[in-house]
Amino acid sequence: DIQLTQSPSFLSASVGDRVTITCRASQGIDYYLAWYQQKPGQGPTLLISAASTLESGVPSRFSGGGYGTEFTLTITGLQPEDVASYYCHQLKGYPVTFGGGTKVEIK
Amino acid sequence: EVQLAVSGGGLAQPGGSLRLSCAASGFNFNSYYMSWVRQAPGKGLEWVANIDQDGRKEYYADSVKGRFTVSRDNAKTSVYLQMDSLRVEDTAVYYCARSSIANVWGQGALVTVSS
Numbered sequence: 001d002i003q004l005t006q007s008p009s010f011l012s013a014s015v016g017d018r019v020t021i022t023c024r025a026s027q028g029i030d031y032y033l034a035w036y037q038q039k040p041g042q043g044p045t046l047l048i049s050a051a052s053t054l055e056s057g058v059p060s061r062f063s064g065g066g067y068g069t070e071f072t073l074t075i076t077g078l079q080p081e082d083v084a085s086y087y088c089h090q091l092k093g094y095p096v097t098f099g100g101g102t103k104v105e106i107k
Numbered sequence: 108e109v110q111l112a113v114s115g116g117g118l119a120q121p122g123g124s125l126r127l128s129c130a131a132s133g134f135n136f137n138s139y140y141m142s143w144v145r146q147a148p149g150k151g152l153e154w155v156a157n158i159d160q161d162g163r164k165e166y167y168a169d170s171v172k173g174r175f176t177v178s179r180d181n182a183k184t185s186v187y188l189q190m191d192s193l194r195v196e197d198t199a200v201y202y203c204a205r206s207s208i209a210n211v212w213g214q215g216a217l218v219t220v221s222s
Contacts, residue, residue: 001169034208034209036152036209038152043202043212043213043214043215044144044152044202044209044212045212046208046209046210046211049208049210055210085151087151087152089152089154089209091207091208094157094166095154095166095167095168095169096154096157096166096207097154098144098151098152098153098154099151100151101151101152
């Protein structure tokens with residue numbers, strides 16, 4: 001099975017900061033990686049697919065990158081409404097798996 | 108508007124059964140894989156099962172294989188999760204999602220397994 005390791009598991013930053021979350025796969029998954037945001041008390045929403053494709057309606061301050069085994073989610077200019085947990089998700093092969101999550105807080 | 112409405116959650120005893128339903132609307136249901144994902148209280152997301160457009164291919168997490176069954180009825184634009192031999196560790200909010208990429212999520216249904 002392909003394991004996804006997210007880091008950090010918790011992140012505290014100031015409004016306007018640039019923050020980066022890393023997701024490492026235990027084996028190569030090409031670009032078959034998605035990122036989700038889950039705000040407190042809500043269900044998840046898809047932010048990014050195919051490692052770097054921003055979903056419609058997602059603010060441009062979010063960006064994704066990477067290929068193979070290392071991927072990043074970057075928020076350029078953190079906003080209060082970005083307080084949430086973020087999860088990576090690999091779809092290269094079954095069983096598909098999620099990373100453990102990163103909780104983002106405003107300092 | 109694209110919507111997924113989950114129903115059927117509740118309380119079950121260990122070893123018992125529950126069936127979740129997910130009613131889809133606002134898109135061509137026949138064209139999409141459907142997914143089930145769960146989240147235990149205070150924990151992260153865990154993929155549970157996928158089913159292809161025709162209902163011929165089913166995929167399961169090892170943690171539920173042999174106990175859970177995913178199915179769909181394209182005429183009713185609905186997907187189902189039959190959960191048997193439930194365990195305490197199956198306690199979670201269960202979400203259905205459109206597509207294997209999970210680009211649309213339902214509201215989630217709480218399943219509690221407890222004696």
